[in-house]
Amino acid sequence: MGRTQKKSGSKKRWSTNRILMIASPIVLGFVWMLTPAESAFKQAATWQRLTSPGPLSAAHASLEDDCAACHTSVSGVEPENCISCHANNAALLKSQPTAFHANIATCKECHLEHQGREHRPTLMDHTTLSYLGLRQLNDGNPSGERERVRRELQMWMRHVGDESLPHAGVTRDELILNCVTCHGNEDPHVAYFGDGCAICHATTAWNIPQYIHPSSSSTDCMQCHKAPPSHFMPMFMSKCAKMLGKKPDSVKQCYVCHEISAWNNMKDAPWHKKTMSHIPSR
Numbered sequence: 576m577g578r579t580q581k582k583s584g585s586k587k588r589w590s591t592n593r594i595l596m597i598a599s600p601i602v603l604g605f606v607w608m609l610t611p612a613e614s615a616f617k618q619a620a621t622w623q624r625l626t627s628p629g630p631l632s633a634a635h636a637s638l639e640d641d642c643a644a645c646h647t648s649v650s651g652v653e654p655e656n657c658i659s660c661h662a663n664n665a666a667l668l669k670s671q672p673t674a675f676h677a678n679i680a681t682c683k684e685c686h687l688e689h690q691g692r693e694h695r696p697t698l699m700d701h702t703t704l705s706y707l708g709l710r711q712l713n714d715g716n717p718s719g720e721r722e723r724v725r726r727e728l729q730m731w732m733r734h735v736g737d738e739s740l741p742h743a744g745v746t747r748d749e750l751i752l753n754c755v756t757c758h759g760n761e762d763p764h765v766a767y768f769g770d771g772c773a774i775c776h777a778t779t780a781w782n783i784p785q786y787i788h789p790s791s792s793s794t795d796c797m798q799c800h801k802a803p804p805s806h807f808m809p810m811f812m813s814k815c816a817k818m819l820g821k822k823p824d825s826v827k828q829c830y831v832c833h834e835i836s837a838w839n840n841m842k843d844a845p846w847h848k849k850t851m852s853h854i855p856s857r
């Protein structure tokens with residue numbers, strides 16, 4: 576599998592990793608600033624004179640006659656208006672990928688409106704996240720630490736060449752994000768591949784169409800997989816291995832017991848032994 580094997584990569588790749596490691600936690604570690612700096616809505620209270628650009632989403636249909644629920648004159652769509660109704664969304668704040676809502680200062684970038692009833696008003700935009708992160712670093716102190724980091728990141732984003740990007744599915748803007756802060760819980764590689772998810776993954780979908788898994792007759796499973804804690808219990812080799820009729824030299828020989836289709840599929844095991852729940856416990 577091309578990508579994973581390039582783990583130790585070129586010097587350029589290394590510098591990308593380094594930026595990820597040094598810069599990203601900082602970008603998302605600070606409190607979001609209170610007001611978005613340049614909002615189109617700050618220019619003029621155009622919305623008051625305009626008709627609605629389109630019907631609201633189904634969830635907000637009841638606000639069709641209450642433009643001011645979301646729009647404030649002069650400044651436009653204010654996050655405070657959204658927050659007044661959505662402040663206490665415990666599920667949103669508890670879930671790792673959306674916990675950033677706790678201190679975000681803008682909503683409309685990802686929650687478009689006026690697209691009609693059928694349109695769910697949520698669109699995840701990782702590039703927006705990057706810009707929000709940079710904006711958040713701007714605390715008005717031109718000689719401060721945050722400003723220094725912000726300038727360094729912007730410089731890096733401007734100068735990194737296409738050839739240094741890990742792949743075409745991720746942009747230089749997105750690379751400043753620290754993926755694990757939001758997606759660590761979804762990591763099926765149990766941290767084996769490190770924090771830089773973007774080295775292999777795009778931000779649109781986790782699957783990698785061009786990826787081909789090594790064959791089940793290969794023997795280097797350990798290169799990419801870590802055995803779960805159960806495998807290091809004293810009984811594991813003596814009982815489980817025996818029950819499967821397998822005699823691996825050590826737990827490291829995953830391929831002796833496992834198929835590649837699913838961890839529950841054991842090699843040569845009759846169907847009723849294919850999941851642990853079907854293996855008698857004594």
Ligand code: HEC
Binds near residue numbers: 641687
């Ligand atoms: C549930 C919140 C909500 C309500 C209620 C709402 N809007 Fe909006 N409106 C938005 C959001 C968010 C945007 C900006 C994002 C976008 O383009 O979808 C927007 C954008 C607009 C724009 C486009 C502004 C521009 O310059 O692009 C106009 C005009 C507008 N709204 C008018 C109205 C009118 C008139 C009403 C009442 C009939 C209304 N809106 C009710 C949320 C709302």
Ligand code: HEC
Binds near residue numbers: 632657658697
């Ligand atoms: C007057 C109260 C009110 C305001 C103002 C308001 N909302 Fe809502 N919103 C609701 C209600 C009620 C629902 C539907 C029930 C729910 O999901 O909580 C909803 C649903 C949503 C949903 C889920 C939609 C779906 O279909 O999954 C999102 C996202 C959302 N609002 C974002 C916003 C944003 C962004 C703004 C500001 C532009 C905003 N809301 C302004 C009351 C409001």
Ligand code: HEC
Binds near residue numbers: 680681682683684703
């Ligand atoms: C960077 C993009 C982004 C920004 C900015 C953002 N959100 Fe969200 N929001 C999301 C995503 C993504 C989801 C989760 C959608 C999912 O997984 O179902 C979400 C979910 C929500 C939900 C729950 C929707 C539901 O289905 O129940 C609400 C309410 C909400 N956001 C309100 C807000 C408000 C209010 C703001 C501004 C203070 C805001 N969001 C800013 C991306 C964003």
Ligand code: HEC
Binds near residue numbers: 749755
């Ligand atoms: C501040 C939080 C945050 C950061 C940082 C972040 N994401 Fe996301 N990401 C989200 C949210 C929210 C969604 C919407 C779906 C969800 O709720 O999981 C999402 C969706 C995704 C999806 C689509 C998932 C699906 O099943 O449709 C992928 C892939 C993804 N992100 C990859 C990345 C990568 C790679 C990085 C690092 C470059 C990254 N994300 C950084 C919050 C974040």
Ligand code: HEC
Binds near residue numbers: 578786
């Ligand atoms: C060295 C490359 C590499 C890195 C780094 C990496 N992954 Fe993966 N990941 C893969 C490959 C290859 C697949 C299999 C893709 C497929 O089957 O289409 C995968 C699959 C996934 C899947 C889908 C699993 C499934 O069964 O559907 C998720 C979710 C995922 N990775 C999350 C992450 C997260 C989160 C990170 C960062 C903490 C990360 N990955 C880092 C290579 C990597």
Ligand code: HEC
Binds near residue numbers: 764788792833836837
């Ligand atoms: C070059 C890296 C690499 C090697 C070598 C490798 N795998 Fe994988 N394997 C992956 C990635 C990436 C995924 C997809 C992400 C995930 O689910 O962990 C995966 C997924 C799996 C899955 C989960 C399938 C599913 O959808 O649930 C099993 C089982 C598996 N591998 C077994 C093996 C076995 C057995 C070996 C040795 C014969 C092996 N792998 C060798 C990278 C590798």
Ligand code: HEC
Binds near residue numbers: 832
């Ligand atoms: C002696 C046979 C044997 C060997 C060798 C072996 N396993 Fe397993 N594995 C099992 C059995 C039996 C189960 C089901 C019971 C369990 O979850 O512990 C299992 C389950 C798993 C699961 C699923 C655990 C879960 O919680 O869903 C993973 C992942 C796994 N093995 C990875 C590995 C890896 C990686 C290796 C090599 C480093 C390996 N195994 C070596 C027999 C083996």
